[in-house]
Amino acid sequence: MISYSLEAQQLNKSFGRRLIFNDLNIKFDKPGVYGISGPNGSGKSTLVKIIAGILSASKGKIIHLLDGKTIAEENLHNHIGFVSPYLVLYEEFSTLENFKIFADIRGIEFNKERVDYLLNKFLLYKRKDDLLKTYSSGMKQRMKFIFALMHLPQLIILDEPTSNLDEEGKNSVYEIVREESKTNIIIVASNEKNDLELCSEIILLEKYKN
Amino acid sequence: MNSKSYSLFLKDLKSELRTRYAINALAMFIIVAISVILFSVGQEKISPGLTGGLFWVVIFFTAMSGLSRAFVSEEERGTTLALQLVASPTTVFSGKLIFNIILVFAMNTVIAVLYSALFEEFVIRNFLLFLTSFVFGNIGLAISSTIIAAIIAKAGAKGTLYPVLSFPILLPLILASVQLTLFAIDGISFESAKFELAIVVSYDVIMLTASYMLFDFIWKE
Amino acid sequence: MVWKIFLFLLLAFVSVAGISFPIVENPTKWYEFPLIPGLEENAKIIFFHVPTAWLTVIAFLMSTLYSFKYLRKKDPDDDLKSYASAQLGMIFCILATITGSVWAKFAWGSFWNWDPRETSIFALLLIYGAWFALRSSIESEEKRATLSAVYSMIAFLTVPFFIFIMPRIMTGLHPGSADDSNAGPVVDFKMNGNMLLIFFLSLIGFTILYFWMWRVGYKSILLKDKLDKQLIRG
Helix, strand or coil: CCCEEEEEEEEEEEECCEEEEEEEEEEECCCEEEEEECCCCCCHHHHHHHHHCCCCCCEEEEEEEECCEECCHHHHHHHEEEECCCCCCCCCCEHHHHHHHHHHHHCCCCCHHHHHHHHHHCCCHHHCCCEHHHCCHHHHHHHHHHHHHCCCCCEEEEECCCCCCCHHHHHHHHHHHHHHCCCCEEEEECCCHHHHCCCCEEEEHHHHCC | CHHHHHHHHHHHHHHHHHHCCCHHHHHHHHHHHHHHHHHHHCCCCCCHHHHHHHHHHHHHHHHHHHCCHHHHHHHHHCCHHHHHHHCCHHHHHHHHHHHHHHHHHHHHHHHHHHHHHHCCCCCCCCHHHHHHHHHHHHHHHHHHHHHHHHHHHHHCCCCCHHHHHHHHHHHHHHHHHHHHHHHHHHCCCCHHHHHHHHHHHHHHHHHHHHHHHHHHHHHCC | CHHHHHHHHHHHHHHHHHHHCCEECCCCCCCCEECCCCCHHHHHHHHHHHHHHHHHHHHHHHHHHHHHHHHHHCCHHHHHHHHHHHHHHHHHHHHHHHHHHHHHHHHCCCCCCCCHHHHHHHHHHHHHHHHHHHHHCCCCHHHHHHHHHHHHHHHHHHHHHHHHHHHHHCCCCCCCCCCCCCCCCHHHHCCCHHHHHHHHHHHHHHHHHHHHHHHHHHHHHHHHHHHHHHHHHC
């Protein structure tokens, strides 16, 4: 059993002179679902991007521990799965090609069983050889989950996971979140009531505005 | 790290072959640039020295028309985030650099061949010197254009600013390369071109090191 | 306040002295300048041309230094300081180009000769022209600061190449160039005591002026930022 934990220490982020949040301390060391909530423009996406290492914080730091050791920055991306409305995959390739390309660029083995399982789960198996530009926005959203989960990450970050999804899609997401949360840490950034009901702990960003 | 950047390069190559975003533009640009020179020269006899200079003019403007694609296309389509999620900055920069080096070599070879076929005055007397300076000049051109392309893509200014930002950075390289091409046309020996060659090689090394160090700042917003 | 009056007096003296002191063949009085063959009355522009060129270099060095500091600490103030200094650098760069060009017309016969130093200042104009164009194309403060700082680092690295490659391609006309036939820099040999004194007073005066203008420029950008924000909020 691999143990992964995440800690943020005195995190502060400002864009220019505009403060987004200040003195944010979190510690997630047990598998489960954790929520981040706040009104539009409160910095939910900014925070999850900082946690994922895509954006740098103005002050403070994030520590990712795997079996007691900090994960090196240049390998961090292989331990994280990320879904966001801003995520766009390569439209000139088919779903399967996309996944193969991403596995190659990550430098990991393409896990066919895992991808097939996820394709079935998100009802995309039949369309796996179609170019992405022929997909509807809901299908693209479901595909992002496969992109985020195919490399078996220890930290799964879901930014507004259920936008663009129909009931069926939402249920697939909730099902997989429950399944993954048994072994991994999942962070959900959302304002949807249904999304937040999954969470065992919720961070309200308005509290960190000064 | 190498196989990862190579995979990224392969992805760009496949994507390029499907979309033909850069290749078509580059090919057309080469034809346009060379014919503009041909028309303006007309029946006039031009000196070999001038052809050497014009050769680099064509190379510069052709590079400016296509090399920003490496990063601009990712930014335009919004796939930058996906790339940030699957690769470290070093991998991304290496992958894009390999792609641009290949592109620069392909495009400049075509230019050189067309150019020597169309301009009688463009005769290289010291071919080995020309080849050496061509190789190091191309590498330098690819490195600087790749890092400037990364800046342009993030600035959201796209096409128009690219030559403006690249020109001052490429100027010392172009000056030295023009000089070396003139030497090669005049058939001057390696020994007397040592200084310019050293400049081009150290330009490549310094720009490469600086690009890797600075790319993190550009890529990580 | 005292030092502002001092600066005013200093620059006033330098301007008056630099323009009005006569140039004579054999200076005997304290206010007379010596005649330098080949330069004659043109020599007087040295009191204004050299300090502007000197400040161009200082201003751009400071700007690069603060860009570097910004990349290390990400303090928005450093970016503003870099910007304020580059603005001044640009002004002095244009002044140095104009004064130099006027001087070149009378000393070398044409306004522009592509001498290594002329080419250097032209390259500098290009770099900072590009730098300002880059800055104005970016909306977000943070992005603008980071990207322009990265660009000035890269541009800064090209400077040594210019210094090495240029003398190989073009011949130098400025005093002190490798192939200068005037037998050595003007400053060392041909100026007499009072000319040197005014020259250095001018350098010092302009340098103080630069640091003062830099501070004023920085503060005004800061205030403008604040005002913009209040207008948006209120």
